[in-house]
Amino acid sequence: xxxxxxxxxxxxxxxxxxxxxxxxxxxxxxxxxxxxxxxxxxxxxxxxxxxxxxxxxxxxxxxxxxxxxxxxxxxxxxxxxxxxxxxxxxxxxxxxxxxxxxxxxxxxxxxxxxxxxxxxxxxxxxxxxxxxxxxxxxxxxxxxxxxxxxxxxxxxxxxxxxxxxxxxxxxxxxxxxxxxxxxxxxxxxxxxxxxxxxxxxxxxxxxxxxxxxxxxxxxxxxxxxxxxxxxxxxxxxxxxxxxxxxxxxxxxxxxxxxxxxxxxxxxxxxxxxxxxxxxxxxxxxxxxxxxxxxxxx
Amino acid sequence: xxxxxxxxxxxxxxxxxxxxxxxxxxxxxxxxxxxxxxxxxxxxxxxxxxxxxxxxxxxxxxxxxxxxxxxxxxxxxxxxxxxxxxxxxxxxxxxxxxxxxxxxxxxxxxxxxxxxxxxxxxxxxxxxxxxxxxxxxxxxxxxxxxxxxxxxxxxxxxxxxxxxxxxxxxxxxxxxxxxxxxxxxxxxxxxxxxxxxxxxxxxxxxxxxxxxxxxxxxxxxxxxxxxxxxxxxxxxxxxxxxxxxxxxxxxxxxxxxxxxxxxxxxxxxxxxxxxxxxxxxxxxxxxxxxxxxxxxxxxxxxxxxxxxxx
Numbered sequence: 246x247x248x249x250x251x252x253x254x255x256x257x258x259x260x261x262x263x264x265x266x267x268x269x270x271x272x273x274x275x276x277x278x279x280x281x282x283x284x285x286x287x288x289x290x291x292x293x294x295x296x297x298x299x300x301x302x303x304x305x306x307x308x309x310x311x312x313x314x315x316x317x318x319x320x321x322x323x324x325x326x327x328x329x330x331x332x333x334x335x336x337x338x339x340x341x342x343x344x345x346x347x348x349x350x351x352x353x354x355x356x357x358x359x360x361x362x363x364x365x366x367x368x369x370x371x372x373x374x375x376x377x378x379x380x381x382x383x384x385x386x387x388x389x390x391x392x393x394x395x396x397x398x399x400x401x402x403x404x405x406x407x408x409x410x411x412x413x414x415x416x417x418x419x420x421x422x423x424x425x426x427x428x429x430x431x432x433x434x435x436x437x438x439x440x441x442x443x444x445x446x447x448x449x450x451x452x453x454x455x456x457x458x459x460x461x462x463x464x465x466x467x468x469x470x471x472x473x474x475x476x477x478x479x480x481x482x483x484x485x486x487x488x489x490x491x492x493x494x495x496x497x498x499x500x501x502x503x504x505x506x507x508x509x510x511x512x513x514x515x516x517x518x519x520x521x522x523x524x525x526x527x528x529x530x531x532x533x534x535x536x537x538x539x540x541x542x
Numbered sequence: 543x544x545x546x547x548x549x550x551x552x553x554x555x556x557x558x559x560x561x562x563x564x565x566x567x568x569x570x571x572x573x574x575x576x577x578x579x580x581x582x583x584x585x586x587x588x589x590x591x592x593x594x595x596x597x598x599x600x601x602x603x604x605x606x607x608x609x610x611x612x613x614x615x616x617x618x619x620x621x622x623x624x625x626x627x628x629x630x631x632x633x634x635x636x637x638x639x640x641x642x643x644x645x646x647x648x649x650x651x652x653x654x655x656x657x658x659x660x661x662x663x664x665x666x667x668x669x670x671x672x673x674x675x676x677x678x679x680x681x682x683x684x685x686x687x688x689x690x691x692x693x694x695x696x697x698x699x700x701x702x703x704x705x706x707x708x709x710x711x712x713x714x715x716x717x718x719x720x721x722x723x724x725x726x727x728x729x730x731x732x733x734x735x736x737x738x739x740x741x742x743x744x745x746x747x748x749x750x751x752x753x754x755x756x757x758x759x760x761x762x763x764x765x766x767x768x769x770x771x772x773x774x775x776x777x778x779x780x781x782x783x784x785x786x787x788x789x790x791x792x793x794x795x796x797x798x799x800x801x802x803x804x805x806x807x808x809x810x811x812x813x814x815x816x817x818x819x820x821x822x823x824x825x826x827x828x829x830x831x832x833x834x835x836x837x838x839x840x841x842x843x844x845x846x847x848x849x850x851x852x
Contacts, residue, residue: 271654271756272654272655274651275654275655278647279648279652279663282648282667283663283667285724286728287669288685289678289682290678292684292685292692293680293681296684304690307689312692312695351579352583353580355580356576356577356579356580359572359577363569363570363572366570371580373841375580375584376841377837378584380778380833381588381833382782382806382829382833384806384829385785385827385833386587386591386592386595387810387814387826388813388814388823388826389592389595389823390591391814391819392598392819393590393591409587411583411587412583415583415584416588444569473674473675475675475787476806479810480814491674491676494680495676506684509680509684510680510681510684513678513680513681514677516674517672520672520673521669524672528665528668531672535729535732536732
């Protein structure tokens with residue numbers, strides 16, 4: 246009797262054990278791949294940070310490990326913060342980005358409200374058109390825009406960038422705002438209409454507060470895109486006084502044959518700081534905006 | 543009484559109907575005014591420039607006379623441009639496949655670990671996507687730097703000989719792809735993770751009861767549920783990667799010997815730096831048919847997804 250039950254019991258335990266072992270293996274594989282990929286994903290920024298803390302002499306010294314700083318210093322950062330040109334890059338970026346974000350949000354919230362809630366002739370076609378323009382890349386448009394901006398006399402002028410950046414931000418922001426507005430129940434605007442609200446009051450008092458997470462996500466998107474824009478400033482801006490951060494760091498901090506690598510990396514990190522800070526504090530909104538394009542649309 | 547009622551009813555309804563019509567007309571007027579800025583942006587800054595690009599591409603270098611398809615002919619005959627076509631296609635397809643595969647793998651791994659740890663890992667893995675690519679590519683450039691490459695330093699520890707990252711054409715191509723995959727894979731990971739979370743748990747339970755292996759669960763439950771989002775993400779990324787400019791400009795600037803140029807960087811070189819605006823416009827217009835085909839499929843995928851959700 247006992248001789249026949251023991252193998253059965255063993256069979257059951259064996260099966261349960263293998264299931265648990267399989268789970269454990271899956272978990273180990275998961276953590277291993279996450280650790281390896283996190284190292285790879287974070288290596289370049291970390292290496293930039295390490296380099297930015299080195300003196301020029303230490304960067305030039307090739308005997309030690311490049312992944313170690315023997316005498317960390319902030320002198321590269323102080324040199325940049327005392328550099329008038331670098332401060333100008335920052336101010337230009339801030340000026341252009343703030344103007345573009347404000348412009349974008351006004352245009353896209355108004356348009357999304359009209360397209361999502363107030364059906365009119367051609368509104369469906371226009372919504373599709375918004376999505377299609379989102380798919381048109383800036384590298385397809387920069388040459389004709391170069392001619393157009395040049396014709397307006399805005400080449401080599403930061404305000405010229407304010408004119409063209411909406412091509413990068415408006416379509417996507419409108420698109421995700423249409424999605425957010427569409428998720429607001431119809432009863433809410435019927436109630437507002439019965440209470441005698443006009444369209445502007447309805448947008449301002451109901452839609453904007455209710456869709457606030459979407460508005461934050463769209464604002465973050467517009468901010469990061471305008472801050473990181475590279476094609477347009479590279480094409481349109483040639484004098485350092487008008488350059489925003491991205492192109493300023495890439496073109497002006499690289500001089501001659503001996504690169505000041507420490508300063509270059511410090512400049513790149515400082516330029517990347519605003520989007521990274523926003524990401525660190527508003528990660529959930531950031532990700533919501535990122536995934537909204539495909540999940541809401 | 544009944545007559546009176548019948549007589550008064552239409553009288554109430556008639557003004558009501560008229561005001562409803564007036565209301566609707568007023569509504570569409572307001573709506574049109576609200577979309578006017580959007581129409582101005584799309585029309586003035588996208589549609590018109592796109593049409594203008596076609597016009598520009600048919601002019602001669604000094605933009606004085608019409609030469610039809612001359613610019614396109616010259617480009618197609620040039621050896622350099624044929625390499626640009628090859629490199630753009632090779633770069634976009636390889637990079638997107640790698641990004642999608644790595645992103646899918648990471649999303650899966652992230653989905654497997656306990657939920658309270660996911661946020662932290664997700665936050666770390668998304669960092670490459672957050673840094674403006676022109677700036678992070680500077681860091682990569684410094685890591686690839688031939689005399690003092692920190693990547694080669696690590697490879698040397700494992701007794702692997704130094705790699706001439708940006709000096710040799712094929713290694714330069716691979717370097718550009720590595721940087722693009724590093725930058726773009728987190729985006730795929732986030733999209734796929736969102737999609738994975740939307741697959742109902744009951745489907746996996748049912749599959750487990752039916753004795754499905756983990757491979758079968760992936761093949762017959764996860765993939766069919768995510769098919770649409772995978773295709774939208776891949777197609778969208780194909781557009782962005784195809785039109786990429788930042789990474790090539792900062793990392794190789796087209797070199798060595800113009801062999802790593804993609805459409806965007808070559809259009810920039812020809813159109814802005816060399817001052818041949820019409821030919822530059824022609825180069826960037828080569829992207830258009832490919833992008834239009836991809837856009838068609840993206841739109842179809844999005845519409846299908848909307849119908850599924852409705």
